Amino acid sequence: MVITFPHMGKMYIPVKALFDELGVDIIIPPKINKDTLDIGLKSCPEMACLPLKVTIGNYVESIKRGADTIVLSGSCGPCRFGYYGVIQKEILKDLGYDVDIVILDPPREGLRELIDRLKKISGNCSLYSGLAALSKAFKVSEGVEELLELVLKQRCKEINKGDTDDILSRFEEKVRKVKGANKILDCIQDAKGELSKVRLDSKKKTIKIGLVGEIYTIIEPFVNFDIEKKLGDMGVEVHREMSVDNWVKYHLFPDIKFRRKQKRTLKYAKDYLDLCIGGHAWETIAHALYYARKGMDGIIQIMPFGCMPEIVAESILPTLAKNENIPVMTLVVDELTGEAGYQTRLEAFVDLLQLERSRKENEFGEALSWN
Amino acid sequence: MNSEKHYLGIDVGSVSINLVLINEQHEVLDKLYVRTEGKPISILKKAIEEISLKHHGDLKICGVGVTGSGRDLAGVMVGADVVKNEITAHGLAVLTSIPQASTVIEIGGQDSKIIIIRNGVVSDFAMNTVCAAGTGSFLDRQAARLNIHIEEFGKLALESKSPVRIAGRCAVFAESDMVHKQQMGCHPEDIVKGLCEALVRNYLSNVGKGKEIRPDIVFQGGVAANQGIRAAFEEALGCEVIIPEHYDVMGAVGVAILAQREVERKGCTSFKGIENIKQNFNVRTFECAACPNSCEIVEFIAGETILARWGDRCGKWTMKNEKKSELRSLA
Known part of the structure; x- marks a missing residue:
């Protein structure tokens, strides 16, 4: 058994740590590039969301290098991600790849099934060594x-x-x-x-921008044109609440302190959105408010084209921006996104924030001089 | 002979290259609007030569700014003092010429944008996302298909008495709808008017979505020359739309003003001089094999020397144009 998994930013590092500890052979998919995307575009339904296409590319590239089992997390909805595993299995079958897909659903969807699936991929190790491997992977994460x-x-x-x-x-x-x-x-x-x-x-004065939006497009630099680096090079301090580590802590580990904090953050959103409507829409609104109250200069929302939960969040954001008096920009990424237009929007947004900052500072300066 | 200082603004867009010369009082002395024809380098070279010939020896260029989607290329080519995105440039040009403006509608070759101005600063903006319906290139295409000169296109719309309804959500649907209406025997002027209305509808619900469009409204960009679109905007918004005198070159005006500020700040210009722009420029592309990203690297060459490289994700190649990143952070 040789295991592979989809890429999402630097997620491969803790995953590698976990399987190394379990003594299971893995293949890390090659870094995502144009070819990865091309494979996905050719074999996936055109209407599917971008992460599905890119991850299919990851699998195919790994299978060609010898992988025979794919592990991915599921969520049983409530967005299209919940169906990734089953659909991708069909797509791979159509492509002629006979591989095993092991979907790890959260424990609430059936603990027994989860344990069976974990056993399958953990190389029949003992419970003790399994837990030890998990806790080490957690440290790496x-x-x-x-x-x-x-x-x-x-x-920056x-x-x-x-x-x-x-x-x-x-x-x-x-x-x-x-x-x-x-x-x-x-x-x-x-x-x-x-x-x-x-x-x-x-001493450098930096503009602060908070990122919100769909987790995959925020974290994977290939699909968001390395937004963190682009903004950083423009002298912007980027804040990103969404991360692999936080996701693991919230969904997989009984880290009570962190869960409490996360619940508190989600409560920020209660005037706008008070329940999970799928994907990360709730987090998007909550994090946007969190950033606004923390004194960020601006917020950027990133989402894949056609992502329903984020479209709902997008339509809430203008009201939030007005109430909190903070500029918000939405970027939609897709296979076709031209990098030039993307760069233009980022530059213009940073200009806008810089002007706003200097206007505020001038007002403050004048206020001081009146005294 | 005069000893007036001139500042050159260059806007290298997808459809046109615009050049303006301004003086220290921000008055536009001359402007040039040429088609890009997919060859920005040679067309820009010709345009600069043309403008210098026109003014003989009277030209004293003390600063150059570039904007538009081809700004990086043009910036290296001429030695720009400022390389700036077109949104900031457009916003600044409007603020200087029409200070009371609150909303700017800008429709260019492939982009359409809205800029919201409050209290004398740009407070919000949006650009068209994945769809180019309603921009200049699409109108160009439809005019060509109906065999109407693009300059006559807008005027024709004004003659319409009963416009037909065209689907404006998507360029492809709009086109098939137009063909359908044409084959039903509708008059060309009614179809053109219907198209103008559809494009305005599309703009307001797409680009202008969720934005507060307050008068005074300024309409600029190449498409502002189209009277049919202007009339459709006035009808939809229920108020007058102002078209600035230099509506077609506002980006270049804005960036020329920025160049002036920058030169005044640093005390000298990086402009290479007109003679140096006449040399041979060349572009070479290759695929970097250092990592699986396999980025396409573009090298910009003047004579024998490599002026700049771009296209990489890691910064290994672009970091060598230190000057470019300096320019960005300065402005």
């Missing part, structure tokens, strides 16, 4: 997230443009080669150490 947060904080302030990204790409190269959670944790430590040596302009 936390470590990766800390690293990424550091990158977000530093990139670095003196030599590109230093931070150099370290990050070297880290990614290294992490693919090592085996075992401990070695991966070492890599993370090393990268953190290197990052702390990057020369920063600590």
Whole structure:
């Protein structure tokens, strides 16, 4: 059995740690590129959402490298993602690939079934070693997230443009080669150490933007044209509440402290949206309000073309923007998105926030001079 | 001979390249509107030569700004002081020429945008998303199909007495609807008017969605020359729409003003001079094999030297045009 899984940002690192610890062979799909997308476009229904197409590309590329079992998480709805597993199985069958797809649904959808499926992919290890592997993978997931947060904080302030990204790409190269959670944790430590040596302009005034929207399009740099890097290079400090680590903590681990915090954040949205309507619409609204109250300069929503929950959130956002007095921009990503138009929108949005910031500062300055 | 300082604004768009010359008082001295014809480099070269010939030796260019979708290319080619996105450039041009404006409707070759201005600053904007229905290129195509000169297209719409209804949601549907109505024997002017109304409907429900459109409303971009569209906007919005004198080159005006500010701040210009723009420019593309991203890298070459590279995701190649990123962060 050789396992593979879809890409979503840096999710492959904790997943690799988990299977390394379990002693199961895996194939990490190659980094997503045009070819990955092309495979998906050719074999998926045109109306399907973008993540389905890209992940099909991931599977095919991994199968060609020898994978025979695909693991992905399910959610039994309530958005199209809930059907990814079953539909992708059919698509792969049509393409002539006879592979096993193991869908891990949350425990509330049937604990017995989940345990059976986990047993199947865990290489018949004991309960104890299974739990030990999970807890190590969990540590890696936390470590990766800390690293990424550091990158977000530093990139906008670095003196030599590109230093931070150099370290990050070297880290990614290294992490693919090592085996075992401990070695991966070492890599993370090393990268953190290197990052702390990057020369920063600590006095630089940065614009702060919060990202909201559909989790896959926020986290996967290929589909969002590396928005974090683009904004960072423009001197913008990016905040992103949505992450693989938070998703794991909320859905898979009984991390009570975190769940409480998450519930509190969701309560922010109660005047606009007070229930889950599928996808991440609830989080989008809640996080937007959280950012607004934390004093961000602006909010960017990213979603795949045709994503129903995010379309609902999109229509709520203008009211929120008006009430909270914060600029909000929505970016829709699709297979056709031209990068030039995307860059133009980002630049114009940053200009707008910068002007607003200097206007506010001037007002403040005048107020001071009147005293 | 005069010793007036000139600032050049260049807008390299998908359909047209616009050049303007302004003086220190932001007055437009000359403007040039040429079709891009898919060859931005050679057309821009010709346009700059044309404008310099027209003014003989009187030209004293003290600063250059570039905007439009081809801004990076043009910026490296001429040595721009400012490389700026077209939304900011358009907003600034309107604020300088029509300070009381609250809403800007801008329809260009492939883009249509709305810019909301409150208290003298741009407070919000939106651009068309995945659909190009209602932009200049689409109108061009339909005019050609009906064998009507694009300049006559708008005028024809004004002659209509009973416009037909055309579906405006999508360019493909609009076209098949037009063919259908034409084969039913409808008059061309009624079809054209119907199309104008459909495009305005599409704009307001697509680009203008959720935005508060308040007068004074300014309508600019190449499509503003189309009287039929203007009339349809006035009808739909129930108020007058202002078309600025230089409606077709507002982006270039805005970026020329930005160039002036930038030059005044740093004290000199990076403009290469007209003589240097006459040299041979070349573009080479190759696929980077360093990682699975396999980005298509574009190299911009003048004579023997590589001026700039772009197209990569990792920044390995683009980081070498330090100057470009400097330009961006400065402006």
